[in-house]
Amino acid sequence: MIKIKKEKEQPYEEKDPIWFKEVTCKVCGAKHKTPRVKPSFIKVKSVDSDxxxxxxxxxxxxxxxxxxxxxxxxxxxxxxxxxxxxYHKEIIDLGLSIKNAKKNVIFKNDRNPSLDEVVNKHLLAIFFYKNFKPENPNIISGLYMHLVWLYRDAGIVEKEKEYMKYAIEYYIKTYERGTQIPEKIGIPGIMYLIGELNRRLGNYTDAVYWFSKVIKSDMIDNYPNIKNLTHEAWEKINEEKKKMKE
Ligand SMILES: [Zn+2]
Structure with missing residues (x-):
């Protein structure tokens, strides 16, 4: 009888959260490897109000x-x-003009990217998304939120605030357009985020304006989580105002 030796140790790559995917650029056809996270390693510990x-x-x-x-x-x-x-010649032209003018920035694309590298890739992505016709403001606001959170994690408050303002601008565009709304949070969720970012920036009048729109919305009962978050955030403003009077 042949005994099959069982491996007790997990192979190295199963412990490694990063893998490298070979991709082909849709603009210029260049092939390269890029780090990606294996989905099984994505475990959320906690979620903030934004x-x-x-x-x-x-x-x-x-x-x-x-x-x-x-x-x-x-x-x-x-x-x-x-x-x-x-169908997006505008994007191809943009990429090729960067390549031909040799204005391209070279990234390391290794498993431990620096904050600078991550931020610069996001800024490039935002630049390209803004050039799509038509642009999708929801994608752009989501990328600005990534920058908000990266700077929050790094403890760089000024930058966090700067990108919150851009995120608000693009969430307002998302709200006004009323299409391509993320299903999970709906229009009430977009209005809530505009309010919550304003609250975090200390713009209480604007925050209350958007929170009241959330509560008055006829869709709000479909989003009980957003309703709770809005009440909690509004309550924080009332507490803050009380403190200021004392
Ligand atoms: Zn390319």
Whole structure:
């Protein structure tokens, strides 16, 4: 009888949260490898009032953007892999002009990216998303939120606040357009986030304006979580105002 030796130790790669995917740039055709997080390593520890998540092992936001080193076309991983650009000549022209003028920035794309690298990839992605016709403001606000959270994690408050303002601008655009709204939070969730970011910036009048819109919304009963978060945030403002009077 042949005995099959069972491996007791897990193979190295199963303990490694990062893997390298080979991708092909949809703008210039360059092939390159980019770090990605294995989904089984994404474990959320806690969630803040603006949906910022703290993770157990690895923060997937550090690996959320894929960038081509040759033309710098940058997009969220899911878009980089799937979105074809044949109807987006504006994006192809933009990437090729960067490549031809040799204005491309070269990223290391290793398993431990610096804050600078992550921020710069996000800024490039935002730049490309703003050039899509039509632009999708919900994607752009989501990327600004990544920058808000990265700077919060790094303890750089001024930058966190700066990007909150940009996120508000694009959430307002999302709200006004009323399409491509994330299903999970709906329009009430977008209004709540505009209010909550204003609250975090100390703009209480604007925050209360948006919170009252959430509560008055006829869709609010479909989003009990958003309703609770709005009441909690509004309560924090009332407490803060009381303190200021004392
Ligand atoms: Zn490229």
């Amino acid at each position: 949906f910022h998540k703290t993770y157990e092992f690895v923060n997937p936001i550090l690996y959320a953007i894929t960038t081509c080193n040759e033309c710098n076309y940058s997009a969220r991983n899911e878009d980089y892999d799937k979105v074809t650009l044949e």
